[in-house]
Structures are given as C-alpha cells and as structure tokens.
Amino acid sequence: MIGAVAIALLGGAAVGMSRSINGRLTMTQGPFVASVWNHAIGFLLLSLYILFIHRVGLPLLAETPAFYFFGGIIGAFFVAISSYVFPRLGAARSGLLIIGGQMITGLLIDYLRGTAEFHVGQPAGVALILLGIYLTRFSR
Template sequence: MLGAVLIALAGGAAVGMSRSINGRLTMDRGAFTASAWNHWIGFLLLTVYVLLFHRVGMPMIADVPVFYLTGGVIGACFVVISSYVFPRIGAARSGLLIIGGQMITGLIIDLARGTAEFHIGQPVGVALILLGIYLTRYTR
C-alpha cells in the first residue's frame, strides 16, 4: 500500500512538473503546439518502451472498442487546457483546480456507476474542495 501511495505522489509531482514545462512552451509556441510536442515525445518514448519490454505486438486498432479511444482525446484536451492555464493563473491555483475537477468528476463517476456508496463525507469533501478553490482565487 505504501508503495502505491508513493508512486501516486510521484505521479502527481510529474504532472506538476510537466504542466509547468508545457506552460513555458505554451508561452513561446502556443497551447496546441505544446500539446502536440508533449504527445509526440510521449508517443516515441512509449513506443520504444513497448518495443523493448513487451514481446507481443501492438493490438490492432480494430480490436479496440471506439469508446476506449476517447481517453486519448480527453488526455490531449487536458494537456492543451492545462498548458494554457498554468502560465496564466500559476501552478498552485491550476493544480488545485485540476485536482478539484478530478475529485469531483471521480466522485460523480463512482456514484453513477454504483462503485461507491454515498456517505456524508463525500459532499463535505466536495464543499472543502470548492472552498479551497474560492480561497485561492479570491483571497490574497
């Protein structure tokens, strides 16, 4: 369990660093160009990884349900949006808003799918997220 927590924290740190770097690239080249570079470099890195460490071939695109491909579209939109907002509102506010959006959306998805039971801590947690967003936005 501790290993998974540390890996998740490292992933969060990687997202923060990536968004900051892409934010700088966005200021020089634009959000869509920054996103394109992000995805091309990521594609190349993952292709090398798959070729080196996985002996099986890539699955045929026809074998993948179309719905599963929407994750890539959503991911590309995330990179463009976050690259755009990071240099404009700062890393702390951007991070808080992004994490807040993830937590609220995750809660909605869990409740809609029936994978989480409703308890009073959930709306309280959402309220605290919204309060944190308000405090970082409207207080100095």
C-alpha cells in the first residue's frame, strides 16, 4: 500500500512537471502543438517499451475493443487543456482545479456505476474541494 501511494505521488509530481514544461511550449507554439509533442514522444517511448520489453506487437491492437481507444482522445484533450491553463493560471491553481475536477468526476463515475457506497464524508469532501477552488481563485 505504501509503495502504491509513493508511486501515485511520484505520478502527480510527473504530471505537474510535464504540465509546466508543456505550458512553456504552449506560450510559443500553442496548446495543440505542445500536446502533439507530448503524445508523439510518449508514443515513441511506450511503443519501444512494449515492443522490446513486453514483446507485444500489433496483434494486441486487434484484440482491443475500439471503445478503449477513447481514453487516448480524452488524454490528448487533457494535455491540450492543461498546456493552455498552466501558464495562464499558474501551477498551484491549475493543479488544484484539475485535481478537483478529477475527484468530482471520479465520485460521479463511482455513483453512476454503482461502485461507491454513499456516506456523508463524500459530499463534505466535494464541498471542501469547491471551497479550495474558490479560495485559490479569489485569494490574493
């Protein structure tokens, strides 16, 4: 459990650094060019990893339902949006808004799928997220 938490924190740090770098690229090239570079380099590195380490080739694509590829579309949308907002809102505000959106959406998905049991802490947590977003937006 502690290892997974550490990896998740490392992943969050990587997202923050990636968004910051892509935000700088966005200022000169635009959010879509920054997103293309992000995905092109990521695709290249992950493709090499899959081909040479896991030894999985194109048959994997044939076995994957088409619906699962929508995750890539959503991911590209996320990178483009993040690249756009980071240089305009700053890392702290952008990060909080993005994480707030992720947490609220995660709760909604859990409820819609029926995988989460309701307890009073959940709406309280969402209220605190919204309060934090409000405070970072309007505080000086």
